[in-house]
Amino acid sequence: xxxxxxxxxxxxLLFFLSLGAPxxxxxxxIKNNRADEIYNRFDTAEFLSEEQLDRLLEEYKNSLAPDDxxxxxxxxxxxxxxxxxxxxxxxxxVIAYADEYLRIYKEPTPSALQVDLQLCKTWQLHMLGKNDxxxxxxxxxxxxxxxxxxxxxxxxxxxxxxxxxxxVGNFSAALEDLITAQDLYETLNLPYSANLNLSELANSYRxxxxxxxxxxxxxxxxxNYLDKQLIYDANETKTLIGFSLESLGRYEExxxxxxxxxxxxxxxxxxxxxxxxxxxxANILISLNRLDDAQNALREAQKHVTPENDTxxxxxxxxxxxxxxxxxxxxxxxxxINKAQDAFNYSNNARGxxxxxxxxxQIYQALEKWPEAYIALTEFxxxxxxxxKQIISERNAEMQVRFNTDKIQxxxxxxxxxxxxxxxxxxxxxxxxxxQIIIIILVAIILLIVSxxxxxxxxxxxxxxxxxxxDELTNLSNRRxxxxxxxxxxxxxxxxxxxxxxxxxxxxxxxxxxxxxGHEIGDKVLIQLASISKSMMRETDTVGRVGGEEFLILLPxxxxxxxxxxxxxxxxxxxxxxxxxxxxxxxxxxSAGVVSYTDENELSPLMLKADKALYSAKAAGRNCVRxx
Numbered sequence: 001x002x003x004x005x006x007x008x009x010x011x012x013l014l015f016f017l018s019l020g021a022p023x024x025x026x027x028x029x030i031k032n033n034r035a036d037e038i039y040n041r042f043d044t045a046e047f048l049s050e051e052q053l054d055r056l057l058e059e060y061k062n063s064l065a066p067d068d069x070x071x072x073x074x075x076x077x078x079x080x081x082x083x084x085x086x087x088x089x090x091x092x093x094v095i096a097y098a099d100e101y102l103r104i105y106k107e108p109t110p111s112a113l114q115v116d117l118q119l120c121k122t123w124q125l126h127m128l129g130k131n132d133x134x135x136x137x138x139x140x141x142x143x144x145x146x147x148x149x150x151x152x153x154x155x156x157x158x159x160x161x162x163x164x165x166x167x168v169g170n171f172s173a174a175l176e177d178l179i180t181a182q183d184l185y186e187t188l189n190l191p192y193s194a195n196l197n198l199s200e201l202a203n204s205y206r207x208x209x210x211x212x213x214x215x216x217x218x219x220x221x222x223x224n225y226l227d228k229q230l231i232y233d234a235n236e237t238k239t240l241i242g243f244s245l246e247s248l249g250r251y252e253e254x255x256x257x258x259x260x261x262x263x264x265x266x267x268x269x270x271x272x273x274x275x276x277x278x279x280x281x282a283n284i285l286i287s288l289n290r291l292d293d294a295q296n297a298l299r300e301a302q303k304h305v306t307p308e309n310d311t312x313x314x315x316x317x318x319x320x321x322x323x324x325x326x327x328x329x330x331x332x333x334x335x336x337i338n339k340a341q342d343a344f345n346y347s348n349n350a351r352g353x354x355x356x357x358x359x360x361x362q363i364y365q366a367l368e369k370w371p372e373a374y375i376a377l378t379e380f381x382x383x384x385x386x387x388x389k390q391i392i393s394e395r396n397a398e399m400q401v402r403f404n405t406d407k408i409q410x411x412x413x414x415x416x417x418x419x420x421x422x423x424x425x426x427x428x429x430x431x432x433x434x435x436q437i438i439i440i441i442l443v444a445i446i447l448l449i450v451s452x453x454x455x456x457x458x459x460x461x462x463x464x465x466x467x468x469x470x471d472e473l474t475n476l477s478n479r480r481x482x483x484x485x486x487x488x489x490x491x492x493x494x495x496x497x498x499x500x501x502x503x504x505x506x507x508x509x510x511x512x513x514x515x516x517x518g519h520e521i522g523d524k525v526l527i528q529l530a531s532i533s534k535s536m537m538r539e540t541d542t543v544g545r546v547g548g549e550e551f552l553i554l555l556p557x558x559x560x561x562x563x564x565x566x567x568x569x570x571x572x573x574x575x576x577x578x579x580x581x582x583x584x585x586x587x588x589x590x591s592a593g594v595v596s597y598t599d600e601n602e603l604s605p606l607m608l609k610a611d612k613a614l615y616s617a618k619a620a621g622r623n624c625v626r627x628x
Contacts, residue, residue: 035063035071042078053082067480073113076101080120085127086272088308094124110144115153118144119160129310129347131168138164155184159197166204169350174204195221195233203240207351211247218244235264242280246287255284272312275304279316286322294323307343314343314352321359330366337363354383471545473523474530482544482552486603489542489556493597501563503553504610505533505570505592508622510549517583524582529590532574536566552610560596560627567592567625575623591617594627 038060057079064071080098084090098121105113118141125134138161145153162177178201185194202217218241225234238257245254258280265274278301285294298320305312317340324333337360344352357380364373469481477485486502493500507513507529514522526549533551534543542554553570555563571592579586593613600606613628620626 030065030068030071032063032065032068032071035060035068038063039071039074039078042082050084057082073105076105077113077116077120080117085124088128091124091128095121098124110147112148112150112153115141115144115148115150115157119157122164123160126164126167127310129349131164131348135161135164135168151184151188152190155181155188155190155193155197158184159193159200162197162204163200166200166207168348169207171204171208175201175208178204195224199237199240203243206240206244206247211244215241215244215248231264235261239277239280246284251284251287255281255288258284271304272309275301276312279305279312279319282319282323283315286319286326289326291323291326294319298323310343310347311349314340314347314349317343318352318356318359321356321363325359325363325366328366330363333363334360334367350383354380357383474527474545476530476534476551477542477544479544479546482542482546482554483603485542485544486552486554486606489554490597490600490603490606492556494601498557499559500597501555501558501560502595502606502610503555503563503567503570503592504595504607504614505551505553505567505590506547506614507549508589508591508618513586513588517586521583521586525579525586525588528577528579528582529574529588532577533570536570536573560594563594563596564625564627567594571623571625589623591622592625593617594625 038056041056057075060071060078061075064075080094080101083094083097085094098117102114102117102121105111105117107114118137122134122138122141125131138157142154142157142161145157158177159181162174162181165171165177166174178197181197182194182201185191185197198217198221202214202221204214205211205217206214218237222234222237222241225231225237238261242254242257242261245251245257258277262274262277262281265271265277278297282294282297282301285291285297298316301312301316305316307313317336321333321337321340324330324336337356341353341356341360344356357376361373361376361380364370364376469478470476471478476482489500492498507525510522510525513525526545529549529551530543530545533553537543537553537555540556542552544552544554546552553566555566558566571590575587575589577588579588591614593610593616595606595609595613597606609628613626616626616628617624
């Protein structure tokens with residue numbers, strides 16, 4: 001038994017070593033305060049107009065360095081969730097965007113980027129009404145969120161799944177997801193996300209038949225938004241309040257709520273949303289038998305609602321069918337109810353389909369079309385029984401959890417398993433003497449393997465570190481490494497009261513070289529410039545490539561006069577080099593700026609002076625040195 005445990009332990013150890021050490025937390029070593037400020041505006045779910053969203057996303061993207069991998073991935077996630085998604089074409093575009101980056105960032109183990117893109121894609125598919133095909137995939141996304149042990153992603157994944165389950169009528173599972181998400185959001189102190197999730201939770205209670213509980217949640221939520229001046233969110237919550245009041249038969253109060261919502265959307269000039277509220281108003285007016293007012297409201301909605309607006313279109317046609325049925329215009333009512341039924345079928349909305357079939361039966365009865373009425377009744381009963389079967393299944397699941405039958409079964413299985421383990425342990429203990437030598441040998445071999453592997457990992461990390469700090473083309477220090485050396489040189493100069501100088505130089509008319517001779521020749525010129533400058537410096541000096549054709553030389557313990565001399569020698573050497581070796585008729589020169597440390601506390605002021613000196617050399621005709 002001991003040998004087995006040792007195998008298992010070291011096997012797991014080797015497995016995790018092969019994966020490499022995971023990063024801890026979300027700390028980003030690259031500072032970018034403006035990007036973080038923009039991200040926080042998105043992360044707090046502040047309401048932004050489409051124009052503001054586009055502008056901020058563009059600014060966020062432009063502010064990122066090419067090597068800022070963490071924020072580059074955050075930008076992809078933000079873009080997916082904030083692309084326009086009002087029409088079917090726009091929804092399809094968002095799905096294509098998510099699919100593209102899921103292919104680009106395909107990895108054997110789940111990442112936060114993959115999970116968030118899957119959630120974004122799933123939500124758009126839900127908006128397209130494709131609920132059947134997304135739930136199995138969504139279950140896998142929830143599992144991946146748990147594998148990442150990221151509470152925020154877990155909350156978002158379960159909140160989205162809960163919303164979709166509630167929409168398709170699986171209320172028990174929906175409530176379990178939404179309650180779990182609510183606990184996580186509150187624990188993580190994310191009040192805005194918690195409020196949005198709470199509205200979905202309340203809506204699920206209403207759909208589940210507990211409109212009183214839903215209304216209590218929603219009233220509290222609306223007041224929270226009003227206290228914080230979040231008028232958009234308060235208005236969205238008022239829509240759910242209206243639905244709850246309707247479920248309770250408080251039609252006049254519901255009508256007042258929907259009219260307030262309608263006025264808000266008209267003020268915001270959002271005619272599509274105003275049309276949605278007109279449909280809700282018409283539904284209440286039909287219940288109050290105010291048919292003329294209902295007809296006017298639906299006429300207004302028909303101007304802006306198209307089949308692409310799947311949910312709105314289905315309910316609008318359902319209400320038009322109700323209206324014409326009450327007006328005894330049954331042929332017209334039949335046309336509208338067929339449109340509603342098709343739309344509910346498309347979006348897999350079982351609740352809406354039941355309403356449509358029941359009304360269809362009544363219309364056929366009024367037309368005395370008894371065979372058709374019988375067929376509609378049969379379809380209604382079948383659909384109702386399917387829903388009833390689902391509800392019974394949910395009730396059984398709730399009872400099973402309530403009486404802990406699963407827990408009891410699991411505990412019994414564990415007890416049986418423990419007994420089997422004890423029997424195996426007793427048997428192994430009887431043979432333990434003969435296994436001692438084998439165990440020691442195995443442990444020694446495994447420790448040797450681990451030691452060799454650990455050594456290789458250390459060497460590999462050193463190689464990766466060197467690659468991360470080296471310019472790929474010239475093999476000089478890259479921008480990050482050069483600046484880091486500069487900071488160290490500046491600190492040493494301050495501490496030891498020694499001189500420290502910088503030479504900033506770049507290739508003259510380099511764009512002309514690329515444009516006329518091609519980038520391959522341009523690359524060879526940069527490689528030769530790097531070789532010449534590197535060969536002329538001491539081992540203690542640092543030569544780095546910090547831009548396209550821009551180079552930086554750090555000269556510790558060198559004063560300004562000596563730095564000027566070195567810079568002039570560098571310029572002359574480059575100007576006298578036989579550049580025709582690279583390309584016929586090529587003659588390359590450089591311009592240089594020299595600056596020395598005086599009393600600067602940071603590297604940035606020195607760099608600004610070096611840039612200024614370099615620009616002066618350019619202005620003076622190039623192929624020369626200037627000092628700042």
